[in-house]
Amino acid sequence: MTQVVEEAPAVAPRRSRLTGGRALSIYSWLIIAWLMLPVLIMILFGFNDTPGRYNQTWEGFTLKWYGRVFALDELTKALVISLVVAVLTAVFAGALGTGIGYALGRYRFRGSGTVNLIMFATMSSPELVMGASLLTLFVSLGVGLGATTITIAHIMFSISFVAVVVRARVLTLDRSVEEAAADLGANPWTTFWRITFPIIMPAVMSGMLLAFALSIDDFVVSNFTAGTTTTFPLWIWGATRVGLPPQVNVMGTLIFVGGVLIAVVSSVRSRPRKNS
């Protein structure tokens, strides 16, 4: 009798924990489905055996579009421009943003509050406003629009993202590590390159990846600053009026797979090793 009394409350929470766990797992999968469904559709229609330019109904499985991925010269050219712009953006925004992020995280100087504010203002300001004002700037300066102006614009709006990521890392960096380097005879230059930079490297890398990602699919700012140059997103936008060729899905799939690979590699590498 006493056993039954004791057992009753023990069973009840176990059951509710179980149903709670199942609900959480269903909820999680729904979220994942919601996030991934558009991507899966994009990947799937890269394998669609469609005869013409309309790629909206499933006609059967094929790999032929992977063989003809660079068949459309205009699209290939646009992709190359986008990749070049994105790499340059990642490198320059990475370098400049790291400098700003380090300064903001490490020192309090006259105007540091203002710089901080400007960083967040740039990130939160509408791209339309940014694009329009950049266009005005370039036109009034008499700069011809093209790949160069797109790159400058992309670097400009990416710097803040790199700076914010690096700043967050620097804030959690034990200052005495840098003091220890100085104490052991390293000048500020050596201290930065031998000690600080390797430690904040993961943050710099994720800042640069963020800049790359922001640049390669940017449409609004690029549209204002491109002139007659066509980037990958601009070409797709133009093509939607006449129908998207499956090559777009294939390129999108390849870019997506590249991004996932980078994420997987970096998360495996940053996982702490157990024993040597």
Place this chain on the structure above:
Amino acid sequence: MTTAVDEDPGRPAIELAGVHKDYLSHGETVQAVRRLDLSIAQGEFFSLLGPSGCGKTTTMRMIAGFEEPTGGTVFLDGRDVTRVSPNKRDVNMVFQSYALFPHLNAYQNVAFGLERRKVDKAEIRRRCGEIMEIVSLTGMEKRAPREMSGGQQQRVALARALVNRPRALLLDEPLGALDLKLRQQMQVELKRIQREVGITFVYVTHDQGEALTMSDRIAVMDAGRIDQLGSPREIYERPATRFVAGFIGTSNLLDGTVESITGDVARLSYGEGERVLVPVSGTMKTGDDLEVSVRPEKIDLSQQPPDGDGTSVLTGVVTEVVYHGTSTNYTVKTSAGPDLVVFDQNAFSAEDLAGPGDRVYLSWSPQHSYPIGV
């Protein structure tokens, strides 16, 4: 292993002359260190002891070069280094957080300082091997800091500093993060290593036990000033100020007026049959008000009045008895002032000398009464 050959043994390794440091905090000037004069000899194990905020860490950071003094001069081995940056000073520091380089392994951490000084590769290997043996880290060379225990990380930090054979090694609460057993073990280790390498150690701590165990001399700091500077025995037995008496160990403080002086013993009277005998020192004379410090382990507690009149005697009522294993601590309420604490070693007493509520006699010989500030 000796440091260098051009040393003048009489010249202090570190000298601070009128050094002070002001901070601006919320628009108010805070004096972290006030006109400090200090001289630390070659090869000495010197401790800066005090509660947090007493200025001990700031003092050390001024020696290392991380803080610039507001005024005064810092000399290292006779050279004025007040405005010299840390990377150009011949002292090394062991940080409280160890501050190991997380992306380098133990060996690379230790070799970092020698590499900066462009020491020959083979020489670096030899000296790193030697120092890692001294701190018992042989075989750990390839370990990353995060793969090591707290004690091992502590040794890497120590080796990383010592391998450069600095003029002085500065240690900022280096054992603070270790557990008690390891801390006691490292205290002995540190002292052994210091003897072995013969380098001046400046040790910052708030742990009086640590300072008493390891130091040749201790400077007790409070509110940016040195209250007392002396050997561990001097500081413990003859505290110069009320602060030192209270901070180092447990101390009983008694206020009284000198009633008479017989030979070299001054007598302070309290109630009927009560007296405190103090050795005469300085300009002590009848009528002086004194503050007397008595250590709890020097006092005898008994339910019988002591024989003769050669000892101090106070009477009181036991209010608390706490058994501590090696000793039993009694708190006794007396008429002489605050409650007195008495430690009784359990070596001879099989049971408690008295229980709460018992009337007891407290006695101790004159040399254990120490007048403060005379």
